[in-house]
Amino acid sequence: MPPNDNRIDARDWSLLAVLSVLWGGSFFFNGAGLRELPPLTLVFLRVALGAAILLPLLRMQGIGFPTGTMGWRPFIAIGLLNNVIPFSLIVIGQTFISIGLASILNATTPLFTVVVMAAAGDETLQMRRMAGVALGLAGVIILRGWGFETRPGQGGGILLCLGGALSYAFAALAARRLLKDAAPLGTATFQLMASTVMMAAVAGVVEQPWRVPMPSLTTWLAVLGLAGLSTALAYIVFFQILRRSGASNVMMVTLLIPVTAILLEWLVLGEPISMREIAGAIVIGSALLVIDGRVLGLLCRVA
Numbered sequence: 326m327p328p329n330d331n332r333i334d335a336r337d338w339s340l341l342a343v344l345s346v347l348w349g350g351s352f353f354f355n356g357a358g359l360r361e362l363p364p365l366t367l368v369f370l371r372v373a374l375g376a377a378i379l380l381p382l383l384r385m386q387g388i389g390f391p392t393g394t395m396g397w398r399p400f401i402a403i404g405l406l407n408n409v410i411p412f413s414l415i416v417i418g419q420t421f422i423s424i425g426l427a428s429i430l431n432a433t434t435p436l437f438t439v440v441v442m443a444a445a446g447d448e449t450l451q452m453r454r455m456a457g458v459a460l461g462l463a464g465v466i467i468l469r470g471w472g473f474e475t476r477p478g479q480g481g482g483i484l485l486c487l488g489g490a491l492s493y494a495f496a497a498l499a500a501r502r503l504l505k506d507a508a509p510l511g512t513a514t515f516q517l518m519a520s521t522v523m524m525a526a527v528a529g530v531v532e533q534p535w536r537v538p539m540p541s542l543t544t545w546l547a548v549l550g551l552a553g554l555s556t557a558l559a560y561i562v563f564f565q566i567l568r569r570s571g572a573s574n575v576m577m578v579t580l581l582i583p584v585t586a587i588l589l590e591w592l593v594l595g596e597p598i599s600m601r602e603i604a605g606a607i608v609i610g611s612a613l614l615v616i617d618g619r620v621l622g623l624l625c626r627v628a
Contacts, residue, residue, distance in 0.1 A: 421482025468605025
């Protein structure tokens with residue numbers, strides 16, 4: 326089915342909700358892993374274990390490996406833009422800023438994506454979508470609040486996380502152009518395999534992971550959650566939505582992530598939900614309706 330960048334059907338809305346839970350957990354897993362692991366080593370473990378988890382599924386589905394340099398080139402490009410650069414920038418950024426602020430900055434991804442796709446000529450720059458994304462970002466700020474503490478190097482951390490969001494936007498463009506007919510499972514696995522090779526070289530030169538003390542069980546559980554849930558499973562869902570609904574629509578997930586994080590804290594940890602968080606969630610929901618456009622179209626016809 327060709328991507329439709331103006332509408333999202335019910336199936337993909339549900340997949341976006343699932344993806345928001347999977348990716349929302351990555352901020353918490355990163356925070357736990359960074360207590361004992363250097364940032365680039367954590368990223369290497371994330372992509373390497375994620376690839377290892379997906380490889381048996383690839384064999385079960387009978388999906389063959391790419392052949393030659395030309396066959397691997399698209400997955401190297403996607404791995405660089407979708408994993409190596411953004412994962413590294415965001416996880417390093419999280420050493421300077423809080424989880425809440427990192428999730429707000431991550432929510433700028435759809436804004437970057439709309440602009441990048443329009444500049445590349447792959448999508449029209451619709452004012453409705455721009456307004457919806459801006460409204461959604463305002464909702465994220467309301468939900469999370471501006472009450473974050475000042476830390477040394479915070480400005481650099483903010484720039485790093487924004488750089489990661491911009492890299493995701495270019496990754497969506499590259500995936501749409503290079504991998505529009507590829508199977509989601511194969512795309513997820515091959516990009517992680519390519520990312521593993523690149524991160525092994527980067528982490529090996531910069532951090533020398535073999536010198537790092539053996540992490541605790543808690544850290545390993547966080548790494549497994551990061552690799553299995555927030556990477557392997559999340560990318561299968563991500564590329565499925567990308568094929569069906571397009572690049573700009575799949576990046577709407579970053580607006581949903583803070584909402585699902587608040588709901589998980591309420592369900593799992595028993596944390597109370599404040600009126601500010603409810604208001605932020607309502608604004609985000611309204612933004613998604615504006616971006617989708619169908620409700621506005623119906624109201625205009627009724628009027």
